[in-house]
Amino acid sequence: MTLTDLRYLVALAYERHFGRAAEKCHVSQPTLSVAVKKVEEELGVQLFERSASEVKITETGRRIVAQAEKVLMEASQIQEIAAAGKDPLAGPLRVGVIYTIGPYLLPRLIPRVHQLAPRMPLIIQENFTARLAESLKRGELDVIIISLPFEEPGIVAQPVYDEPFRVLMPSAHPWTQDESVSAEHLADDQLLLLGAGNCFREQVLEVCPSCRNIGGLQRTLEGSSLETIRHMVATGLGVTVLPSSAVDEMSAQNPLVAVRPFSDPEPQRRVALAWRVTYPRSGAIDVLRAAILDSELPGVRPVGRVPQVDTGLRQA
Numbered sequence: 001m002t003l004t005d006l007r008y009l010v011a012l013a014y015e016r017h018f019g020r021a022a023e024k025c026h027v028s029q030p031t032l033s034v035a036v037k038k039v040e041e042e043l044g045v046q047l048f049e050r051s052a053s054e055v056k057i058t059e060t061g062r063r064i065v066a067q068a069e070k071v072l073m074e075a076s077q078i079q080e081i082a083a084a085g086k087d088p089l090a091g092p093l094r095v096g097v098i099y100t101i102g103p104y105l106l107p108r109l110i111p112r113v114h115q116l117a118p119r120m121p122l123i124i125q126e127n128f129t130a131r132l133a134e135s136l137k138r139g140e141l142d143v144i145i146i147s148l149p150f151e152e153p154g155i156v157a158q159p160v161y162d163e164p165f166r167v168l169m170p171s172a173h174p175w176t177q178d179e180s181v182s183a184e185h186l187a188d189d190q191l192l193l194l195g196a197g198n199c200f201r202e203q204v205l206e207v208c209p210s211c212r213n214i215g216g217l218q219r220t221l222e223g224s225s226l227e228t229i230r231h232m233v234a235t236g237l238g239v240t241v242l243p244s245s246a247v248d249e250m251s252a253q254n255p256l257v258a259v260r261p262f263s264d265p266e267p268q269r270r271v272a273l274a275w276r277v278t279y280p281r282s283g284a285i286d287v288l289r290a291a292i293l294d295s296e297l298p299g300v301r302p303v304g305r306v307p308q309v310d311t312g313l314r315q316a
């Protein structure tokens with residue numbers, strides 16, 4: 001049994017489909033199928049139940065896949081420790097970021113990372129928090145950028161900045177006459193939200209709990225992005241809540257919408273970096289945090305001390 005065999009088992013357990021698992025592992029379906037069958041014969045137990053429509057993992061298979069994930073994670077540490085010993089800022093950094101942060105942070109972040117660590121390209125994955133967390137635990141990602149709260153065994157979460165929320169409305173909306181908007185007023189208008197399962201949606205509903213029960217006044221946009229919602233607000237459909245990084249520089253660019261802060265207490269989210277406790281390239285994490293803070297996202301406030309990083313670069 002090889003590490004490659006274990007990767008096939010883990011991929012099949014998550015995808016529940018031989019074709020998708022093979023595609024994820026960059027091999028042909030027969031190659032993966034034969035490898036999984038070989039492992040089952042070697043262990044003398046059935047790991048997966050196969051049918052024409054689906055693949056189900058057995059209880060024994062579930063326990064073996066859990067152990068396989070641990071083995072793969074520990075094995076990945078060998079290369080990471082060796083790389084960190086040579087130069088923690090040399091080689092790709094695999095970064096995950098949630099959908100409501102990526103579009104606004106990444107265009108500012110990437111040039112700054114390149115300045116600080118030109119030999120450390122970023123491999124970027126955007127996804128929901130839960131999926132990023134799974135990829136992080138499996139060793140498929142090195143660090144993720146998420147919104148707190150976030151707690152996972154074996155994972156360190158370090159706050160980076162606080163980001164206030166703003167109200168986005170059509171430029172002709174009556175609220176534009178006010179300097180700020182009370183959170184309770186959100187229930188009085190048609191509120192556009194992200195779909196269920198998105199952490200930012202839940203944060204908005206925490207700001208206005210009564211918005212959960214306002215029936216037809218509330219429109220939930222399943223699977224939509226913040227940019228899609230922004231465009232719908234511009235058409236006059238309703239109002240929404242967005243993070244400051246998404247809207248603070250928008251009013252001058254789009255005359256169809258207006259932005260207002262919330263009345264005190266101002267709602268906000270705390271954005272953090274999270275990585276495995278055993279991850280050895282601490283210098284790479286320091287550079288990423290410094291680059292995020294240097295990105296100067298509109299409205300955000302740093303949390304804690306701004307890190308001083310030694311990139312090994314020297315002025316001539």
